[in-house]
Amino acid sequence: MTVTDTPFAGGVVGEARLRKEDPALLTGEAKFIDDLELPGALWVACVRSPHAHARINGIDTSDALAVDGVIAVYTGTDLADTWAAPLPCAWPVTDDMKNPDHFPVAQGKANYAGDIVAVVVATSRYAAADGLEGVVVDYEPLDAVVSVEDAESDRVVIHEDLGTNVSYEWPLIPDPEGVDAAFEAATHHVTETYVHQRLIPAPMEPRGVAVVPAPHNGDMTLYSSTQIPHVLKVMAALTLGVPEQKLRVIAPSVGGGFGCKLNVYAEEILCMALAQRHGVPVRWTESRTEAAGSTIQGRAQRQTIELASDADGKLTAVRATLLADMGAYLQLVAPGVPLLGAFLYHGLYDVPFYSFTCKSVFTNLTPTDAYRGAGRPEATYAIERAMDALAVAVGVGTDEIRSRNFIPTEKFPYDSPAGLVFDSGDYQPALDRAKELIGWDTRMAEQAERRAAGSTTHLGLGISTYVEMCGLAPSRVLASLNYAAGGWESATVRILPTCKIQVVTGASPHGQGHETCWSMIVADRLGVDPDDVEVLHSDTAISPLGMDTYGSRSLSVGGTAIWMATEKVVEKAATIAAHMLEANPEDLELTGGVFSVKGSPEAEVPLAGVAFAAFTAHDLPDGVEPNLEAQVTWDPPNFTFPFGAHIALVEIDEATGAVDLVDYAACDDCGNQINPMIVEGQLHGGIVQGIAQALWEEAIYDEDGQCRSANLADYLVPSAAECIDMKLDHTVTPSPTNPMGVKGIGEAGTIASTAAVMNAVVDALRPLGVTEMAMPASPMAVRRAIEAAGGGAS
């Protein structure tokens, strides 16, 4: 067999092919977790602490038990013997990390508003809700810790047995003396402090769990609206002590995740335990308001970033210090979230010296964990906001300061000061293209005119250039970061007797369009119609091996496994085809679904003929097994490093403080694209999610630890009316990390856009003396900043 030089020759990859997922989703045919019909299922409702921090002195369940339809009520004490282990945290980032015991139902003390203190089991969802009203809990409220600064002070220690609220400190300072020397010698030393407010991930589908037990043979099926059925199976087996081979986990249609369904949640383990106890199916569906206390939140960190540069603004060192809010407990990968950004606080700039330190603390708030971008939006925000401050200090444009510092294209693969190897990059063309799309020069001129005319409607232009590390991840690198699992992905490609194709993937999609993209990869190589390829996923009985979907990993790791499994199955098919054609396998090529002998095109056999021959097995070459199937598990040698440049244009009314997003342009590079339509779709949604952090969204907590924006009436997920059309383009710099040259695009938009918008907001207000702005830049925040700067119309 000859492998062609270009990775894709079939004419399918690269096409804006419409999605095969759509018809079921457009017609109501798709089954989400709450759609499952489970005859006889009992409904679970959770009694959640209304207090952020309270001792539980007693629970009276008698009124609840008297409610029609209520079968049982359990407290934490009732279930204490049920758990084989506490809920898991799979990322103990340091050996001495403090990790409090976290059980599905709290015992003795509630540590945040939302902590489950009792659970009602009833015959219907309405009866379960009625039962909640009847559970009377005697709480003794305690002082709540709601800010990271208060947490760090240990004024109140939340988990007394740990003796402190500090979970861990994690430094990454390869050359401390070099960093100090660079700051001593610097002409410009910029110090900036930023706060990433708490965000509620808010996928449109709330979470849900359903468990179907088979009491007599011990089988158990866990359905969950999860991004990680495979990881969940392992963790659930360990937490509840269910034999792993008896446990099957299925993620049905999942209505978005954005990281918040990358977890092992109390309700999953709880429903398993209750199904075991009652011997019948048990289910729970989260309500939206409940989610503020039942599903993880994102970001929540305070950053200080310092830049050292020479007189021309050329960076010589970057130092970042974080204080991160873990919430009340450590969820699955929460401690690792700051680490995913830890290597990227110098952005895409060539910097010799680097220092990063993170301290993470417990508060009496909802636990945090991965939210779209996880660590990388935070890092990008810090460096990109600080670069604007440096531009002002040096007295050059915000475009120029970046161009002066970009890692030169000839330095790739680039050894980063934080110890990574950036695979490939070519940054200046992306910035040039984004400037072109937004009409940079025209807009700058317009801004100057308005300023000269003394206009009170201010224009601001903000750039955010970014590089991210994605494609999680090389297992050995994860090991060095103390992560408790690997970063490989598995795939099986199976050519059925009728030449239809089954692809089994360990990735677990929840809106990304994997079925379409994976079909295209396989169809491109095999020369079949993508509609003849079926992608099987998200069920551990069908796809037993997998590491699931997060961290923009599915294509570069999972897709690569599929690409490799396709090559492997083609190799086997070629052996059979060669036998049929009485030729050498090395002399065959597969084009358009037909094997032919190079140089003798008349000697050919279609793949369909080979597939049937492999099935009948009547005349296979010696030593070749029947059937065409190949399985590959791929562990990437490196991360991939997508990059790009985003530019936002805002207009701010000085009198009202209202920020109007006028225009947005981006040029992204995710290497080779499988389906450009899906790439654009990921960018659209990702960009809006990042813009929302800048302008609208915040999980607002009061001093008692109560979430004041718990539902979608108060938490401002943007609607179509707040959003605008974005202008997108791309460059293509293939990754050398994988044979397809792909990188990843799921998080890029969110990583880039927050800083672009906030830089634009600050740029607009700079003539008024404003140099800093808290997120979200609500009209009130803008007015406060203007007033604090002593400028502007009143």
Add this chain to the structure above:
Amino acid sequence: MPGTPLLEVGRLVHMTPWGFVMEVSVTVNGEVRTVDVEPRTLLAHFLRDELGLTGTNIGCDTSSCGACTVLVDGRSAKSCTMLAVQVDGADVTTIEGLAGKDGLHPMQEAFHECHALQCGYCTPGMVMAAVSLVDEYSDLDADGVREGLEGNLCRCTGYQNIVKAVLAASE
């Protein structure tokens, strides 16, 4: 006494061991359905749990997200904000009733063509709201679509392709 008619207010009301139930007769997707429901039953739960029409999704509890949007007598309505008893005698269309024998409704087709959905959870409600919007307003422009769909949230698409799809379907 279980099942005994207690009083009659428009429709029959029964007493059961579980409390009052009320008979609701409604035309759903062209078919008359007569079902006894608890008076507090939300229309969304009635459609999903009683009639098995699970295409109508529920995404919030504050009438904010619009995932549960259906047509009641031809106009969009959030089915989480209506009681089942309120549609007694009405004509309700859910996402399951939109596609015909000839395939997808033009709005569904436009969503497909324009890549206006990703996870698909908001999609049934978004499509129903869009059908109602296009029906109500001729000469919609992009701003009109954006304003008109303000009550329907999508977390995946950033709305750009949704606006494109609705405009395409409105032509």
